[in-house]
Amino acid sequence: MSFFSKILILIILFLIRKKIIALTKKIINFIYPYQSFIFYTKHVFRKNNQKLKNFNISLLKFISTISIWRKELIYVAGKYNFYATMISPIIFIGLFYFLYLTIPNTKTIVYVLQHINEWFMQINLNVVKAIKKYPSYTIGVIDVASNVLAIFWSISLTIYFFAYRERKSVAISSNLASGNMGFIVGLALILFNTIYGKIFAIPFNKDNMLNFYEDPQNLVRLPIWIIITCMSLFYGVNTLRKMLNSIDIRTLLRHSMSSINTVIIQVMILNKDFKFRKGLYEYLNASIETYYQTLIVCVEKNMMEVYNESSKSLEQLSSLFIEGIPQEMMDYLGENSQITIPSQLLYQASKAQNSEEAYKSLHKSLLIQHVALIKSLHDHNRHSEISRCIEILFTFEPSDQFEDLKKEFHTILHELIMYLDSDEPVLFRTVLDFLEQFCSREIAQDVSSIGGLRIYKHLLLNAVEQGDINLLSHLAYSMKRLMNKGEKGKSEVEAGKTEVEVSWTTGVHIKIESSESSNIEQAIIYLILQSILKGIELSKYPVTGFLVKYLITNHSHGNILKDTFAELKENNGEDIYLSRAKLEGYCFSDLDVDFVFNEDTIIYCMQKMALIIYTQRVFAYENSLPGWMKMGDNIDIKFVLTPYIKPEYLKYLEEKISKAKDKFGLLSLEKMKEYIKIPTDEEEKQEKTADSPT
Numbered sequence: 001m002s003f004f005s006k007i008l009i010l011i012i013l014f015l016i017r018k019k020i021i022a023l024t025k026k027i028i029n030f031i032y033p034y035q036s037f038i039f040y041t042k043h044v045f046r047k048n049n050q051k052l053k054n055f056n057i058s059l060l061k062f063i064s065t066i067s068i069w070r071k072e073l074i075y076v077a078g079k080y081n082f083y084a085t086m087i088s089p090i091i092f093i094g095l096f097y098f099l100y101l102t103i104p105n106t107k108t109i110v111y112v113l114q115h116i117n118e119w120f121m122q123i124n125l126n127v128v129k130a131i132k133k134y135p136s137y138t139i140g141v142i143d144v145a146s147n148v149l150a151i152f153w154s155i156s157l158t159i160y161f162f163a164y165r166e167r168k169s170v171a172i173s174s175n176l177a178s179g180n181m182g183f184i185v186g187l188a189l190i191l192f193n194t195i196y197g198k199i200f201a202i203p204f205n206k207d208n209m210l211n212f213y214e215d216p217q218n219l220v221r222l223p224i225w226i227i228i229t230c231m232s233l234f235y236g237v238n239t240l241r242k243m244l245n246s247i248d249i250r251t252l253l254r255h256s257m258s259s260i261n262t263v264i265i266q267v268m269i270l271n272k273d274f275k276f277r278k279g280l281y282e283y284l285n286a287s288i289e290t291y292y293q294t295l296i297v298c299v300e301k302n303m304m305e306v307y308n309e310s311s312k313s314l315e316q317l318s319s320l321f322i323e324g325i326p327q328e329m330m331d332y333l334g335e336n337s338q339i340t341i342p343s344q345l346l347y348q349a350s351k352a353q354n355s356e357e358a359y360k361s362l363h364k365s366l367l368i369q370h371v372a373l374i375k376s377l378h379d380h381n382r383h384s385e386i387s388r389c390i391e392i393l394f395t396f397e398p399s400d401q402f403e404d405l406k407k408e409f410h411t412i413l414h415e416l417i418m419y420l421d422s423d424e425p426v427l428f429r430t431v432l433d434f435l436e437q438f439c440s441r442e443i444a445q446d447v448s449s450i451g452g453l454r455i456y457k458h459l460l461l462n463a464v465e466q467g468d469i470n471l472l473s474h475l476a477y478s479m480k481r482l483m484n485k486g487e488k489g490k491s492e493v494e495a496g497k498t499e500v501e502v503s504w505t506t507g508v509h510i511k512i513e514s515s516e517s518s519n520i521e522q523a524i525i526y527l528i529l530q531s532i533l534k535g536i537e538l539s540k541y542p543v544t545g546f547l548v549k550y551l552i553t554n555h556s557h558g559n560i561l562k563d564t565f566a567e568l569k570e571n572n573g574e575d576i577y578l579s580r581a582k583l584e585g586y587c588f589s590d591l592d593v594d595f596v597f598n599e600d601t602i603i604y605c606m607q608k609m610a611l612i613i614y615t616q617r618v619f620a621y622e623n624s625l626p627g628w629m630k631m632g633d634n635i636d637i638k639f640v641l642t643p644y645i646k647p648e649y650l651k652y653l654e655e656k657i658s659k660a661k662d663k664f665g666l667l668s669l670e671k672m673k674e675y676i677k678i679p680t681d682e683e684e685k686q687e688k689t690a691d692s693p694t
Helices: 003-015 017-031 033-041 057-079 081-105 107-121 127-133 135-170 180-201 209-213 217-246 249-273 278-300 304-323 327-336 342-352 356-379 383-395 403-419 425-445 453-466 469-494 520-537 541-554 560-570 602-622 647-659 667-676 681-691
Strands: 499-501 509-511
Touching (some): 057 249, 081 107, 081 180, 135 180, 135 217, 217 249, 249 278, 249 342, 278 304, 278 356, 304 342, 383 403, 403 425, 403 453, 453 469, 453 520, 469 541, 520 541, 520 560, 541 602, 560 602, 602 647, 602 667, 647 667
Antiparallel strands (some): 499 509
């Protein structure tokens, strides 16, 4: 080829450079649509995501399927690392046999290489001749490259074990979700290439270098070795870079959250075509655990800047998980988006394969890990972040179709609230507000769904035993607001409004059923009566006085107090509203907490309670205290005034109460003798004199 011909070719290439670049981009986009798709799905929360829309629906679904398969393979390979290691020598030997003996003997390969050499000869570049001219250089390059790769392999192996241990110390689940198999494949490829090059070059030395090309198979093995070497260097360096980055907490957080978001988006794209695969659910589970475990480490190590950056992605995850993909993307997907909420789609797919436990395990793991994060924030006095985290927790609340999960949510919430310290009033009031909203939404849906009161019951019992009037006040008035909301919901049903908007996360309307009567107030009164009885048993006088005043002021209308007290007396203080048997068919916490009373003294304590409540009720009515206009019948204290009880015993009860009247903080106790008509000492003496024979 003449000099002018070469100049002409260069000019033509310069003129069509833009077309060449455009064609190259198209080829890259064709070869790497997966990477492009993954990049754009990371920004799915952005509106007007035009780049994602460049993919047609078929291509989106195809790439999503390939990506999901890849993640399943990563998880399965990571989970069964031992078995993969055991079969790797067989694969290694088979691949070596194929590349070293089978391909070099393939005539088609030899024919293709000859044509490639002829094409180079047309531009005055005879590759084969140039290589044959300097066989020592060829052997030397192979030998040096093999030695360098061997050193690189040993260094990479050391880094691999170091990174593995570091990741495991941060997040135990990270090694399942981070793709260790990719790094192992990279190490195996480098080792394979080193051995291939050594076996290829060892038979030749300075004396027989010319024999290197006498075997035509070596002309095929050489390009194979070059290709494997390039692949080893590129893949090895890239994987090593990823492995080093994976021990960086920011990268680990970003990678795990990106994996979760991408999978959810891909599942939503597939939608009705999404098929249940247990491996994918386990991969999601491992990614969720990795994210939360790493976030907890940030809190423990006081890396709050990193935590604050990552907490924003946590809010995005809750929005995506509960609300689904943006409306704009739903419109773009069209009929493919029949189900719009990821949690529903994941559940429906598992249900179709009778593997509902896979989804339940995934959702339960999400709840447990989130609660663990809240506990860590509490332990490290990060109270400002707790409120937002609890709000996000409720966005993960399972819907009513997951009865087992709903019950699990009750238990997890119960454990969390009891874990948080009630000695920190501001924080605890915030937590109590969330509990109140949670119970209100359940009652708005069904007025008989009072399982949330079991958490209040535990809190009341703790407050009574600790003598914490401040906590009792918060609990009592929180339950009162809860009762008022329940009665309001009942009134709306009776007025014909059969749907109310009760979910603060999804804004959905839930159909509620009318009930003949609400037992919310009876359950609350029964709880307070149990608390008063326990306070008397433990001699917690201020607690008893406060609860009695609250009870008479807020729950004396009609005969509700009289009837509920009669139930308490009839059942000897045992719970009849929040027991497992009573709540069967509804969601409630699995934690069993009961007011346990001393069987030998319960009647005595109940008689004292009856006298105190009766006296306060009469006193409140006489003095027109708040709530007096709505007061109904007083409680029945015949079991205290029965003829079988001696007057001396009644007087003894009155004296025991009167001695502590200042501690109770009840002015009404000064008039107990008058209200109960307990005879004075002089009246008793006169009565005995009148009865004695003359």
